[in-house]
Amino acid sequence: xxxxxxxxxxIIVAVALDAGGADAVREFIRPREPIVxxxxxQAIMGxxxxxxxxxxxxxxxxxxxxKHIVAELYxxxxxxxAVWIDEEGRIVRPAEPAGATDGxxxxxxxxxxxxSEVAEAGRAxxxxxxxxxxxxxxxxxxxxxxxxxxxxxxRLSGPTxxxxxxxxxxxxxxxxxxxxxxxLAKRWFDEAARLCPDRWTYFRQALQLEEVGKAxxxxxxxxxxxxxxxxxxxxxxxx
Amino acid sequence: xxxxxxxxxxxxxVTLIYDNRASRAPSAVENGGDLWLSFEDLRASTGWxxxxxxxxxxxxxxxxxxxxxxxxxxxDGRFNLSAFARYLEQPVVHDDTASVWxxxxxxxxxxxxxxxxxxxxxxxxxxxxxxxALSDYRGKKVLLLSWASW
Numbered sequence: 001x002x003x004x005x006x007x008x009x010x011i012i013v014a015v016a017l018d019a020g021g022a023d024a025v026r027e028f029i030r031p032r033e034p035i036v037x038x039x040x041x042q043a044i045m046g047x048x049x050x051x052x053x054x055x056x057x058x059x060x061x062x063x064x065x066x067k068h069i070v071a072e073l074y075x076x077x078x079x080x081x082a083v084w085i086d087e088e089g090r091i092v093r094p095a096e097p098a099g100a101t102d103g104x105x106x107x108x109x110x111x112x113x114x115x116s117e118v119a120e121a122g123r124a125x126x127x128x129x130x131x132x133x134x135x136x137x138x139x140x141x142x143x144x145x146x147x148x149x150x151x152x153x154x155r156l157s158g159p160t161x162x163x164x165x166x167x168x169x170x171x172x173x174x175x176x177x178x179x180x181x182x183x184l185a186k187r188w189f190d191e192a193a194r195l196c197p198d199r200w201t202y203f204r205q206a207l208q209l210e211e212v213g214k215a216x217x218x219x220x221x222x223x224x225x226x227x228x229x230x231x232x233x234x235x236x237x238x239x
Numbered sequence: 240x241x242x243x244x245x246x247x248x249x250x251x252x253v254t255l256i257y258d259n260r261a262s263r264a265p266s267a268v269e270n271g272g273d274l275w276l277s278f279e280d281l282r283a284s285t286g287w288x289x290x291x292x293x294x295x296x297x298x299x300x301x302x303x304x305x306x307x308x309x310x311x312x313x314x315d316g317r318f319n320l321s322a323f324a325r326y327l328e329q330p331v332v333h334d335d336t337a338s339v340w341x342x343x344x345x346x347x348x349x350x351x352x353x354x355x356x357x358x359x360x361x362x363x364x365x366x367x368x369x370x371x372a373l374s375d376y377r378g379k380k381v382l383l384l385s386w387a388s389w
Contacts, residue, residue: 010380013373015363017387022366024388029366061371063363069259072349073359076385085358085381089374094353098384106357137380148330149356156353159346168330168343175256176337184337201387208389215389 001130002060007088010137012060015070017079019174019205022064029062033137039112041215044104044122050152067174068201072167075158077199078233084136084146092136094155097233105224105232125236132238145238166195170202177209186210195222200232255320256341267340268317274333274340275317285320285342294323301327322367357385 002012016025069078074083074095082098085091103122107114115120132145140146147155159167173188189206196202203223208215224232253267262284266277282288286296293302299366301323303311311319311326321340324331330343352359358381364373379382 011376012365012382012384013376014384014386017385026366028388055302061365063371065363069361070385073361079385079387081385083383085383087378087380089358089377091356091358133382141313152356153354159349161346164343164346165330166351168332168341172332172334172339172341175261175339176334183338204389
């Protein structure tokens with residue numbers, strides 16, 4: 001996708017919300033070995049091995065945000081999330097799921113398979129998102145996917161005072177984590193997740209710091225199931 | 240190390256995180272859920288300084304309400320940073336065990352910045368430690384993509 005648009009005055013700036021820092025993300029950004037596509041990712045994305053390798057060895061800037069500062073600045077609650085910013089530094093689409101949908105919730109966790117209609121719907125959602133992005137890259141402000149200022153503002157709901165307190169708690173946790181005080185840090189990560197249970201970045205980051213892989217472990221799926229009919233990813237509203 | 244006031248047990252030097260920058264404030268004293276420090280440390284740690292018109296940070300000045308001076312400024316000359324932050328509706332969190340205080344940005348300031356639709360700038364390192372600012376890419380369309388390894 002990126003290669004197709006890179007010569008059109010367009011750039012991806014990828015930001016890893018990762019308290020684990022460079023060590024946590026290195027193998028994703030600059031893998032030493034050819035990537036073996038993890039089965040769940042393959043099922044969710046429907047990618048070939050080549051596509052996955054292309055996605056994990058990016059040529060665009062990949063930045064590391066240990067304190068989740070970008071999440072705080074742009075009111076990001078989950079990943080992957082994207083914001084569209086024009087040549088003048090104006091937000092034309094605030095934070096929204098970057099083509100990600102709730103389809104993965106019906107994955108069979110033993111066989112890593114998705115019902116075919118769910119997999120197809122996921123592919124369609126990603127294709128629509130990518131097509132919308134391509135349209136904006138091509139047509140700029142004339143694109144019907146570039147939101148008007150009023151429309152863009154209407155989509156900004158936060159942050160609330162509780163969100164601000166949660167962000168502060170999380171950053172205090174991150175500071176203590178960096179200083180080698182994991183028990184103290186955990187209290188503050190948990191506090192952030194307690195204050196803002198719908199901000200999955202806090203909850204999953206805290207799990208991952210306890211143990212690599214835990215962010216996608218049983219605790220995560222239990223909380224996901226507890227959502228019931230509520231969404232994990234916000235609905236993508238392209239227009 | 241410095242001694243606590245009023246014969247309290249000895250406390251560690253306080254670490255203060257303000258505007259995402261951590262510093263030590265040698266004069267800081269924690270007392271009753273508040274953080275007091277000298278104006279010198281205040282300026283070094285936060286950028287706020289005392290002027291005739293009030294507390295100032297760059298072009299912005301906040302007068303201390305005359306009726307509430309004692310709430311903000313102690314007889315020993317220390318300034319109550321936590322009370323001031325609450326006055327500005329900033330989130331304040333502190334870890335007693337580690338003696339770390341963190342002051343965040345108020346929801347109002349963040350919200351107003353977002354609703355201006357001016358993309359908030361930031362500066363973050365890549366894998367090699369090179370810093371990139373979002374504003375380095377002005378003049379291009381940017382897809383700012385948040386992801387995570389977890």
